[in-house]
Amino acid sequence: MSHDSPTEQARRTRRLWWTAAGVATLAAAYGAAQWSLADQVPTGATVAGIDVGGLRHDDAVAALDDAAALLADQPVPVTAGTAETTVLPTDAGLALDAAATIEPLTRFTLHPARLWTHLRGAAEIEPAVTIDRDLLDAAASRLSTELVREPVDGAVVFADGEPVVTPAEPGTQVDPDAVGQVLATGWLAQDHPLELPHEPVEPAITQELTDAAYAAARQIVASPVVVDAAGQHAELPASALADATAFEVVDGALVPTFDGDALLAAVVERTQNLLDAPVNARFQVTGGRPQVTGGTPGTTIDPAALVEAVQAAALGEDRTAVVDVVQQDPEVTAESLEALGVNEVVARFSTSLTANRVRTDNIRLGSERITGTLIRPGETFSLLEALGPITTANGFGNAPVIVGGQFVPGVGGGLSQLATNVFNAGFFAGFEIVEHRPHSVWIPRYPAGREATIFTGSIDLRFRNNTPYGAVLHAFVADGQLTVQVWSTEHFRVETTQSERRNVVPAVTNHSTAAGCTPRAAGSDGFTITNTRRVYRGSTLVIDEAHTWTYRADHGTSCGPAEPPPAPEADAAPEDSAPE
Template sequence: MTSGSDWFGKPSPQGPRPDDTVILNELSDGSVAVPDEADATVILPASSHTMIMPPVPREVPALERIPAAEPEPPAPEPRKRGKWLVAAGVASLLVVAAGGSAAYATAGDIPRGTEVLGLDLGALTRDEAEKALGDHVATRSTQPARVRLDGKDVAVQPDAIGLAFDVAATVEAAAASGLRLFGTRQILPAVRLDAAKLESELRKQVAPERITMVRPAIAFQGTEPVTRYGKPGLDLDRGLAADRVKGAWPTGDVADVPLTTRTPEMTDAQVDTLVADVAKPAVAAPVAVTVGAKTLQLTPAALAKGLVFRPDAAGKLAPAIDATRLRTAAATALRPVETAAKPASVRLVSGRPQVVAGAPGRLVDLAKLGPELLAVLGQPAPRAVTGVLATTDSEVDEAAVTKLGIKERVSTFTTYFTGGRSSPRSQNIITVAKAVDGAIVQPGATFSLNGHTGERTYAKGYKDAPVIVGGVLEPGVGGGASQFTTTLFNAAYYAGLEDVEHKPHSFYFSRYPSVIESTIFYPTLDLKFKNTTPYGILIDTATTGRSVTVSMWSTKVYDSVKTVYGPRRNVTSPPTVNREAGPRCIATSGLPGFTQDAWRVIRKDGQEVEREKFTWRYDPEPRFVCGGQD
């Protein structure tokens, strides 16, 4: 043994002597190189200790001369055999130690001493390493990315930018990091990130005036191309931002993302060339689209809406077809060859709600048509392409409708009218009721009557009937729609839905409940209510020759909804107003004006949960005399 060292202990503080020590060389393939000097001290790496072998003694030749007549006898055979045994023992120890070291270093798939974010993955299999690393970064994965953006501290949620640890890629890098016998190696975690989404999120946080670089752009005003040339200035660098965030987020550090001075990649001449070669020829003439046996025309106006010029990551513009914009602009042209998908719905069958399956539609595949259009837009007229129809499913399927929980009637309200079905006013009530019948209000959604029916016009079947205009009854298109509005308002009111917008009539009409009623006038007066329940609402309408009824179907939430009235007060008598005789004058007998309060009382689980106050002041309705003298 060498002095100061134990066979399985640590080396002496003095260490082995440099003149009689050989350190085994680790090769790249994990093997060990042994020096030629076999009689020196050998240090072998073992599984947990450093092994020091004593040097093999050398034969020291005699100092005095030996006479030739008396040659020295040969060394005894046992001594020679002993020397070879020692040498063989050393060699055997070398082989065993080398083999043990290689086995130690190559255990598992991950080399020993390999760490990721402080986690030792050494000697683990790939599956074990992925499980361990996944657990290790689970908490970190939900932490926002901290960014110092242009000197301002902001936080970005990982889900918003597709930021996540790539555990499999990190483990693969660890497995390929190379063998080692001593020390540790830190492996940087692989991170996934959507650079475009990161840029979008960060731009929301930058003051607009700080972005001074101007990107080139091409748009259409009508069918005339309008250009904007680029200018250098401060801007957000997408690539720099992505690199900084991916580097800082895994360790919880702050990513410093400054604005940098940038020059647009596209020159003015390149913008002008794009306008001359694509934008102007695109809208110079229509494009014929043949779908099956029919041919339709995409007008220059529709092409101008659908053709856009989008910048790439470097800011260079390229033409593209925006399918959504083109479909909106060309809806009339596409209609003869398309069939819209029908969503699943709920209908009343024998007085009970029943889910009805939807049906797929057939629409022109604008995603496939886009490249064909781009190929011909730069050509002179005539231009033609071929379109195909694609099957499209409805966005609302049976499962989604069933989940709404529409199973019972939760409210109903009826108002009455005169004149039978044939009068213009009655026909308007029936027309608007049909337009609303079957509408479904999703949980949390707000229903707008004007939004649902649009403007009530002659083209939609509405007729002239009395309406209040400027405090005076006159004929107007859609007169009588207010009676349906009042009926719908009361059905929503007694279903316990939230009142968003309504306005009672300026005059009181006895056919309506006082205060709890509503008028409508497109587009200034609307009826809106919000579905505050966790269930869907089906609006069912029904008419007879003398009444209109609106019922709400859903899952019952409240025990009861009732109205408590206060007394009428501030009653005023109607004045007499003489009007010029003619078709615009409608004679009335007059009604008094008054103010009244009403409280909606809602009870649930045997308790009053809400008491909402409604108050309205009615003007006295004048006694209009047509052709009378003032």
């Protein structure tokens, strides 16, 4: 065992003291360096592109605060695939926390990394951000909705006989949670626009399906299709095929569908008398009673069979489609009309005509128009519809009508007598009265309160056939009378009563000295009257109704100093009917 000499021990002690002193000196210098740099941002440091390098803590915070105010109001562009929009940081609840961003860069620390950062310089610093979670969630939800892009299904259509394609395009869907995360972390730290996470949504009709449909469309119009029917040959050109073809989604595929009616019209157009139209059965009054006429079948080509044949030819190599001509029954058959029970007169009503020839001609023409009209069970009859337009072009002439309380010539004068007869016929047949209105003044040839007028556009006569049988109208002029019959099967029994006249206002003749005065004799008095109707089916009361009507007095006018002319007989009074 060796021992150091006292001299050697002294040297060693001095070396230890010098080493300790050196270390202490270096530590003091390191600490002093860290302390001197503690309040200063490292050189080259930037936050969201804002240079804060070399600034003292308070100056750096102030600089960031100023910049943050501007950044908060600048719209941030965001995208999701091809969709794009913007969002304001303030609307999303985002704000730059300047103090929290600068504090880690300037607080005192002995960690060597801090000194190294100061020596070599800093770069972009991640900013500290404050988040209002409710606002951020709301903004993320809105953006995810705005950035949704629905997929576009592929499509094929024909334009001017040529197929045209709409390409399929995928859509886009965005997750709101992912949107919020990207906004919170990237609105200051990333380049703009911010690309938000998204997923593609494939269209139901992909481009592959669209391409297949386009190929089929080109095949359809590649050349004409010849339809062979009953020995005739109809050549359907590409334009006719295109007009009758559409592409629709069937079982997830885009397939051609053909319009059978359009194809049939194209075939008929290109043939000679290929088909015979069926004739619907109808009622025609012959020998004073309704008879069923017509109801003969015709011929046609079944549209479904035509579609099948043309489709096979248009999509195949053999461009000929063979189809059969088949029988087509009429929509209204004779058997269906005969089953309606139009067998007997169940109601009739007659009134006397006047000596006015034009008026009688109007009534005769109107009678012809409504004769043979079938009212099926449950249907509502309209007299105006049955008459057609009440115009001179439709054959009606000028005869007295009531307009504004005055009797003046009008187109269709006299048709209110037809309306009165039709109303009473329907009344006594037990039909449900839907609409009717008596005249404004009483005309003595009609039952008081139980009559009707019409006026194009405002007053109609309508009733509903509330029986299980059909009803046919027969109106005719004979022996100075107008008669209206209802042919059907007796179903109801009708009882009616009439009240006394009340609130009578006598008609008087008022004298006028005015220039242009037109004298007119006084007509009927004004009064109020009520008619009741009870309709029975067997012993069961079906309808119990009362109708009250008030007529105004038909005052006359005398002109000048002369005595007023004597009043004509009541039966010759004009009336209002169907003014235009």
